Amino acid sequence: MTDSWDTIADWYVELLRTGSALNDFNRDILLDLLPDRLGGCRVLDLGCGEGIIARAVAARGAAVLGIDPSPRMIEHARAAGTGGAGTVVYEVDDGCVLGTVADSSVDWVTAGLSLNNVPDLDAALAAVRRVLAARGSLVLTIPHPCFEAPHAGWTQAADGAARRVVGDYLAEGFWRSGNPEAVRRAGNHHRTLATYLTALLRHAFVVEAVAEPAPSAEVAAEQPRRHGLPPFLAIRACLS
Ligand SMILES: C[S@@+](CC[C@H](N)C(=O)[O-])C[C@H]1O[C@@H](n2cnc3c(N)ncnc32)[C@H](O)[C@@H]1O
Secondary structure (H helix, E strand, C coil): CCCCCCCCHHHHHHHHHCCCHHHHHHHHHHHCCCCCCCCCCEEEEECCCCCHHHHHHHHCCCEEEEEECCHHHHHHHHHHCCCCCCEEEEEECCCCCCCCCCCCCEEEEEEECCCCCCCCHHHHHHHHHHHEEEEEEEEEEEECCCCCCCCCEEEECCCCCEEEECCCCCCCEEECCCCCCCHHHHCEEECCHHHHHHHHHHCCEEEEEEECCCCCHHHHHHCHHHCCCCCEEEEEEEEC
């Protein structure tokens, strides 16, 4: 059977709930680009998975709608409940369509490690633009495209240190890892940094913040070879 996000949903949920420093780090760098207080704000979490970001955003007081095309992910998200002061509801939906989300109905869209999974980035950004209210913003993270290009791997330098090897940065398109333990066995869409930034500009977003945070102490302890490389790229962009 070919893996998809739905078939690996139980595995992914187990990974996150038993403690994944990398996923916690991703959530935290995305939260760093949001206001501390979100009371009264409506937030769409696009590609919410099991709800790690939706719950954290609700804990800041927001009314959150989490959408994901994987019914199994949404089952897990619903079972996990809300994150605190705010509210969370979940719907099965495609980020390229957002058919469950009304026009101009949210103040923020969060997209944690999900836009690299949508097959049509232009359709997703057009949908995000449609559902954002005036002065709304998109906060996204993606695996850093410069270092997480298709089949990037590790080699050992003469001094014994691990070095990242990237061979196919310019090879845009769908790819999946052949490693049965890798999250990317579900497949994802590689796009260059320029493609992401150009797409945001084409959809008339104003890029307000770009971050390439160094691995947290927890990530460094879990995966020491990541020292010196940002695992993720984070961007905040608002409607013009
Ligand atoms: C790496 S997981 C991230 C989930 C969650 N945001 C997190 O941080 O754990 C990628 C998610 O993107 C979702 N996804 C795949 N295709 C999508 C699409 N067309 N629209 C929205 N989400 C999609 C997958 O189902 C999966 O839950």
